[in-house]
Amino acid sequence: xxxxxxxxxxxxxxxxxxxxxxxxxxxxxxxxxxxxxxxxxxxxxxxxxxxxxxxxxxxxxxxxxxxxxxxxxxxxxxxxxxxxxxxxxxxxxxxxxxxxxxxxxxxxxxxxxxxxxxxxxxxxxxxxxxxxxxxxxxxxxxxxxxxxxxxxxxxxxxxxxxxxxxxxxxxxxxxxxxxxxxxxxxxxxxxxxxxxxxxxxxxxxxxxxxxxxxxxxxxxxxxxxxxxxxxxxxxxxxxxxxxxxxxxxxxxxxxxxxxxxxxxxxxxxxxxxxxxxxxxxxxxxxxxxxxxxxxxxxxxxxxxxxxxxxxxxxxxxxxxxxxxxxxxxxxxxxxxxxxxxxxxxxxxxxxxxxxxxxxxxxxxxxxxxxxxxxxxxxxxxxxxxxxxxxxxxxxxxxxxxxxxxxxxxxxxxx
Amino acid sequence: xxxxxxxxxxxxxxxxxxxxxxxxxxxxxxxxxxxxxxxxxxxxxxxxxxxxxxxxxxxxxxxxxxxxxxxxxxxxxxxxxxxxxxxxxxxxxxxxxxxxxxxxxxxxxxxxxxxxxxxxxxxxxxxxxxxxxxxxxxxxxxxxxxxxxxxxxxxxxxxxxxxxxxxxxxxxxxxxxxxxxxxxxxxxxxxxxxxxxxxxxxxxxxxxxxxxxxxxxxxxxxxxxxxxxxxxxxxxxxxxxxxxxxxxxxxxxxxxxxxxxxxxxxxxxxxxxxxxxxxxxxxxxxxxxxxxxxxxxxxxxxxxxxxxxxxxxxxxxxxxxxxxxxxxxxxxxxxxxxxxxxxxxxxxxxxxxxxxxxxxxxxxxxxxxxxxxxxxxxxxxxxxxxxxxxxxxxxxxxxxxxxxxxxxxxxxxx
Numbered sequence: 001x002x003x004x005x006x007x008x009x010x011x012x013x014x015x016x017x018x019x020x021x022x023x024x025x026x027x028x029x030x031x032x033x034x035x036x037x038x039x040x041x042x043x044x045x046x047x048x049x050x051x052x053x054x055x056x057x058x059x060x061x062x063x064x065x066x067x068x069x070x071x072x073x074x075x076x077x078x079x080x081x082x083x084x085x086x087x088x089x090x091x092x093x094x095x096x097x098x099x100x101x102x103x104x105x106x107x108x109x110x111x112x113x114x115x116x117x118x119x120x121x122x123x124x125x126x127x128x129x130x131x132x133x134x135x136x137x138x139x140x141x142x143x144x145x146x147x148x149x150x151x152x153x154x155x156x157x158x159x160x161x162x163x164x165x166x167x168x169x170x171x172x173x174x175x176x177x178x179x180x181x182x183x184x185x186x187x188x189x190x191x192x193x194x195x196x197x198x199x200x201x202x203x204x205x206x207x208x209x210x211x212x213x214x215x216x217x218x219x220x221x222x223x224x225x226x227x228x229x230x231x232x233x234x235x236x237x238x239x240x241x242x243x244x245x246x247x248x249x250x251x252x253x254x255x256x257x258x259x260x261x262x263x264x265x266x267x268x269x270x271x272x273x274x275x276x277x278x279x280x281x282x283x284x285x286x287x288x289x290x291x292x293x294x295x296x297x298x299x300x301x302x303x304x305x306x307x308x309x310x311x312x313x314x315x316x317x318x319x320x321x322x323x324x325x326x327x328x329x330x331x332x333x334x335x336x337x338x339x340x341x342x343x344x345x346x347x348x349x350x351x352x353x354x355x356x357x358x359x360x361x362x363x364x365x366x367x368x369x370x371x372x373x374x375x376x377x378x379x380x381x382x383x384x385x386x387x388x389x390x391x392x393x394x395x396x397x398x399x400x401x402x403x404x405x406x407x408x409x410x411x412x413x414x
Numbered sequence: 415x416x417x418x419x420x421x422x423x424x425x426x427x428x429x430x431x432x433x434x435x436x437x438x439x440x441x442x443x444x445x446x447x448x449x450x451x452x453x454x455x456x457x458x459x460x461x462x463x464x465x466x467x468x469x470x471x472x473x474x475x476x477x478x479x480x481x482x483x484x485x486x487x488x489x490x491x492x493x494x495x496x497x498x499x500x501x502x503x504x505x506x507x508x509x510x511x512x513x514x515x516x517x518x519x520x521x522x523x524x525x526x527x528x529x530x531x532x533x534x535x536x537x538x539x540x541x542x543x544x545x546x547x548x549x550x551x552x553x554x555x556x557x558x559x560x561x562x563x564x565x566x567x568x569x570x571x572x573x574x575x576x577x578x579x580x581x582x583x584x585x586x587x588x589x590x591x592x593x594x595x596x597x598x599x600x601x602x603x604x605x606x607x608x609x610x611x612x613x614x615x616x617x618x619x620x621x622x623x624x625x626x627x628x629x630x631x632x633x634x635x636x637x638x639x640x641x642x643x644x645x646x647x648x649x650x651x652x653x654x655x656x657x658x659x660x661x662x663x664x665x666x667x668x669x670x671x672x673x674x675x676x677x678x679x680x681x682x683x684x685x686x687x688x689x690x691x692x693x694x695x696x697x698x699x700x701x702x703x704x705x706x707x708x709x710x711x712x713x714x715x716x717x718x719x720x721x722x723x724x725x726x727x728x729x730x731x732x733x734x735x736x737x738x739x740x741x742x743x744x745x746x747x748x749x750x751x752x753x754x755x756x757x758x759x760x761x762x763x764x765x766x767x768x769x770x771x772x773x774x775x776x777x778x779x780x781x782x783x784x785x786x787x788x789x790x791x792x793x794x795x796x797x798x799x800x801x802x803x804x805x806x807x808x809x810x811x812x813x814x815x816x817x818x819x820x821x822x823x824x825x826x827x828x
Contacts, residue, residue: 015469049489055429056496064499067507068492071485075463078482082470085478093481097511098556142512 001166002034002124006134006156009043010173011230012076015083021171021230022083025129029089036120036130036163038156039080041072062107066136066146070096073133073152081131090128094120096136096144101155103137103145110137110145111213112154115162124163132159150211157214161221168223170210171230176237177202177209179404180254185396187405191252192235195242198252199225201347201381206257215239242349249411250350250357251402256391257345260290261313262338262373263306265324270302274327278304281319287312291343291376291385305374307385313337341373342391345383346398358382364401370394415580416448416538420548420570423457424587425644426490429497435585435644436497439543443503450534450544450577452570453494455486476521480550480560484510487547487566495545504542508534510550510558515569517551517559524551524559525627526568529576538577546573564625571628575635582637584624585644590651591616591623593818594668599810601819605666606649609656612666613639615761615795620671629653656763663825664764664771665816670805671759674704675727676752676787677720679738684716688741692718695733701726705757705790705799719788721799727751755787756805759797760812772796778815784808 005028007021025035049069053060077093084091100116123130134152137145147154153170160168174182175190177199182188194202196219203212209227218225218239228236246252268274275294282289292306308316320335344365351357358375361382365372370393374385386394403411419442421435435451443449463483467474491507498505513533517524537544548566551559561568567584574582588596589604591613596602608616610633617626623641632639632653642650660666682688689708696703706720722730734749758779765771772789775796779786784807788799800808817825 015466018470052429052489052493053496056432056493057500060496061499064492064495064505064507067495067509068489071488074485074488075466075482078478079466079470081478081481082467082474085475086471091478093478095481095558144509 002036002163003028004036004038004156004160004163004165004168005171006038006152006168007040007171007230008152008173009040009045011171012039012080013043015079017230018079018083019087021080022087022089024230026084026087026089029129034124036124036132036159036165037080038132038134038152038159039073039076040134040152041069041076045072045075063143066107066144070133070136070144070146073135077131077133084129084131090126091131092123092128094123094130094132096133097138097142099132101137101158103139103147105139105141105143105145107143107145109148110139112137112147112158115158117162120159120163147213148211150208150214153211153214154217157217157221157223157225160223161217165223168218168225170225170227172209172227173229173231174209175229175232175234176227177207177239177253179252180395180399181207181256184256184392185399188399189405189407191237193238193240193246194252195246195349196239197242197380198246198347198349199239201345201378202253202255205255205343205345205347205381205383206259207253207255210239247350247353249348249408250354251346251348251404252350253347254395254398254402254404255345255347256395257343258388258391259310260307260341260343261310262341262385263308263313263316263320264336264338265304265320266334266336267301268304268324268327270296270300274302275304277327278320278323281323282308282316285315285319287316291374291383293374293376307341307343307374310339313339340388341385342388343383343385344391344394344398345381346402347381349380351380351382360401361398364397365394368393368397416450416577417442418450418452418570418574418577418579418582419585420452420566420582421454421585421644422566422587423454423459425585426453426494427457429493431644432493432497433501435494436501436503438644440498440501440503443543448538450538450546450573450579451494452546452548452566452573453487453490454548454566455483455490459486459489477557480521480558484547484550484558484560487549491545491547498543498545504540505545506537506542508537508544508546510547511552511556513546515551515572517553517561519553519555519557519559521557521559523562524553526551526561526572529572531576534573534577561627562625564622564628567625567628568631571631571635571637571639574637575631579637581640582632583640583642585642586623587643587645588623589643589646589648590641591621591653591667593666594809594813595621595670598670598806599813602813603819603821605651607652607654607660608666609660609763610653611656611794612660612761612763613653615759615792616667616669619669619757619759619761619795619797620673621667621669624653661764661767663762663822664768665760665762665818666764667761668809668812668816668818669759669761670809671757672802672805673724674721674755674757675724676755676799677722677727677730677734678750678752679718679734680748680750681715682718682738682741684710684714688716689718691741692734692737695737696722696730699729699733701730701733705788705797707788707790721755721757721788724753727753754802755799756802757797757799758805758808758812759795760816761795763794765794765796774815775812778811779808782807782811
């Protein structure tokens with residue numbers, strides 16, 4: 001088999017852990033497999049480098065920041081290659097520009113366009129372990145780019161796709177994807193198998209195990225992803241195409257996101273095009289809007305409520321206070337916001353064939369006297385915005401209520 | 415004018431010093447010049463990275479070490495580019511693979527083969543300050559290489575040659591090249607102008623201001639080098655082609671090197687080819703031999719004495735003990751060594767036209783009762799190996815004796 005192993009920052013966080021990575025990939029190779037590694041920067045290194053840039057400029061130039069922070073992975077690949085050699089193996093490091101991980105020029109959040117797999121295959125065929133820098137690429141002009149937080153996951157899956165690898169193992173400091181955050185709910189269970197679609201929703205909704213883009217790529221190229229711990233040998237979570245067994249599970253996971261703020265515009269004229277006119281300047285400002293709800297009032301006015309990333313809240317309110325008077329002929333006092341919210345969500349491909357999940361969710365929250373402020377649904381998820389202080393209570397209630405602390409086979413008759 | 419400024423590790427050692435570099439190069443640009451910078455790693459960084467590699471392997475693979483240590487300069491160029499932008503300027507960083515500083519594949523001590531100056535010129539013509547990583551290059555396969563300790567000097571001069579720059583300013587933590595080490599001799603004077611040949615001898619003999627290779631390149635391509643302090647505005651030392659005025663100065667500088675050891679092979683048969691047979695295995699072992707002296711004895715035997723870098727002394731003795739018995743039919747007891755030596759040298763292009771410099775040097779040492787163990791001369795330098803304990807005494811005596819504490823114009827009638 002050809003196996004891609006991606007190791008995160010904590011898995012290569014110090015010299016001893018690097019030796020552990022070397023031992024693990026050599027053990028895999030000795031079982032007769034070809035092994036390509038993708039590695040992150042040592043934990044803390046990217047933040048250390050970012051801190052240096054911020055001492056110079058509050059909003060530093062993205063191209064130069066990428067030059068600087070990509071060194072974290074560069075040091076890691078060199079050290080891991082040395083660790084493998086020290087353990088008696090053969091290894092060769094590859095940087096983004098050496099196996100031509102070509103991306104667009106969106107510095108700090110670039111997307112991979114192509115990968116030249118030939119140099120990596122050459123190394124593998126020579127019996128070497130290829131040690132590839134995660135997170136980084138080069139644009140067409142040869143400038144260094146980075147893929148955004150968690151970008152090494154994406155490098156891992158992209159390399160697996162380019163090499164047509166049999167599996168992409170994502171090694172991290174937890175032993176898989178859980179039904180919810182185990183720090184919040186002690187009865188959270190590790191999920192054995194999950195579909196790309198569910199994983200995509202979970203990642204979008206705040207579960208931080210995999211970068212969303214890596215799941216998208218896995219789905220697009222059919223890469224089997226195995227999320228597991230670098231500190232143990234137990235099986236982790238397989239992220240794979242949906243199958244019949246998965247549909248029997250109505251709810252796979254519960255998530256909570258605390259990084260959004262709620263914005264409300266009241267008393268807008270209820271005429272066509274109002275929402276479009278309000279959201280156009282936000283889109284121009286690069287602010288992504290989530291969970292839009294419009295209420296129609298009786299007096300010909302309407303309220304519009306939506307959420308934005310908390311970091312964009314201040315700018316959103318400023319832009320709207322500029323625009324709302326044009327629309328309603330009044331001052332901007334009608335724009336209000338609430339930072340003290342959270343979004344709890346339940347996800348599961350089984351929802352497609354099971355009615356009543358929404359009803360159950362609302363009942364479970366109501367039973368705890370939690371008021372629902374906003375609701376949005378997709379085919380496989382339901383999200384509710386609630387007051388932030390109820391976050392933990394809501395997650396626990398939903399986790400128990402949907403039977404997620406039981407093994408999937410026992411969650412009958414929901 | 416087109417000016418290349420090279421900043422060493424102490425000059426970019428922290429964020430404040432980087433701001434100082436930005437201010438300095440912007441001031442130069444505002445005077446109407448085009449400016450290309452070459453920068454080293456922040457002081458201490460290369461050693462920090464080397465220490466990490468040594469925790470994995472005692473003698474780590476050179477290719478991977480270069481991948482790791484080249485990140486020091488990569489971080490510096492990004493930060494300096496940000497510092498220039500923060501100060502209101504325009505800047506763009508260049509790594510070895512981005513302006514194609516192609517070297518041979520001698521990792522850790524590579525030599526520059528060619529530089530693609532077009533991308534740098536493009537940046538300069540756009541009014542940007544080009545910030546180029548020193549010390550690093552790429553070989554023809556795209557592997558990262560480094561140029562050895564002090565390699566950023568060489569990058570600076572090579573970039574100046576490639577751009578046909580008017581001057582290459584080497585910024586360091588001292589304000590120029592001195593007649594001798596000012597820490598040893600308080601009356602040492604800064605040299606205003608010195609020829610490439612003299613600088614080459616001084617660098618070879620232990621003056622650490624410039625990497626030898628950078629002086630060779632400067633001489634080959636006629637690059638005017640200005641060694642100066644990044645912490646002041648005073649003129650430093652110009653390293654330039656020899657001119658008539660320089661020849662009037664008999665001795666330009668005094669150096670001392672303490673990093674060699676003396677090896678003696680006694681009672682060798684005085685037949686042709688002995689020296690060749692002894693030195694062949696040393697050359698094969700990559701040991702560079704300096705200051706060879708052969709004494710002929712009356713009984714048909716000969717003694718051979720020479721110096722090697724102290725780090726190679728142990729290996730040299732081992733190799734010789736293997737070979738000497740073959741040559742003399744005895745055991746290896748005839749090989750002895752002495753680590754407690756030093757080499758004091760005087761350098762000056764004026765020696766070509768002034769007789770008696772050697773005589774004066776020997777008299778000055780004799781006057782201090784310092785015994786000379788080995789002597790070697792070139793057209794513009796005389797070196798003597800003496801007991802190490804006399805190093806400071808000898809340097810001071812020579813510095814005073816040759817009038818180096820006086821301005822050149824007053825050093826008449828030597």
